[in-house]
Amino acid sequence: MKRKKNLGLLFVAFSLLVSCNSEKKQTTPDTEPAHKELQEEKTKEVKAPEQIISITEAKQDYDNYTKKRAQLIEKIEDPLEDGSKFIASRYGDYDIETVKNYIAYVEQEAKEAGVKVETLRFYFSTYPDKKDFPDHKKVKHPRQNSFFILPTMKVDAMNMGFYIKDLGDGKKEAALIRDYPGILDSKMGDTNKENSKSYASFIPATTSTPIMFSDQSLIMNKTTMGPPPYDSDFN
Incomplete structure (x- = not known):
């Protein structure tokens, strides 16, 4: 009796295994096209941008x-x-993952604010002739020329730089950089007029007036500039 019971359980288990394998085989053909499309998308050739220039x-x-x-x-x-x-200085370096993450972050914040990123604008700049930035981080090479990146959005057919304002309750708003307190006068950065102009690699936290924590800069700098040390691909 016990043997018959064991044989019955074995038969039931075998039947379930066959049934599962049959279902897998039936669903495989339906999923194959989607899998092939995904592979084709991954291997799709990327054409060279028109902005590529020759080495010469x-x-x-x-x-x-x-x-x-x-x-x-x-x-x-x-x-x-x-x-x-x-x-x-002749160049600045960002690792490619940092650039990818920056673009993804900027697009994410812009989308949440209901705007579209039109361009990434590169501004030439110069670090201050000081030992520390306003955020107390060390100025590695004072007076060194640099650049910073500012995303823009379309305003009345013009591309203009923007930052993000957190309005609370999960709501965000894009505001123009030029409208940020202190940007269009001498209050931004150093009180010395000459140094104020040279310290172009700013972030909103450098304003002399207290910044609201809801104001989020999208400006990227903090890169590795060179020289020094003096090395270049072209000489």
């Missing part, structure tokens, strides 16, 4: 900057504290 043109542009900009910058800048010559 890049070399010419690099040399032109050396002669007409970098040499002039180095000429008017005083030597460093240790007496060494001031060297103008």
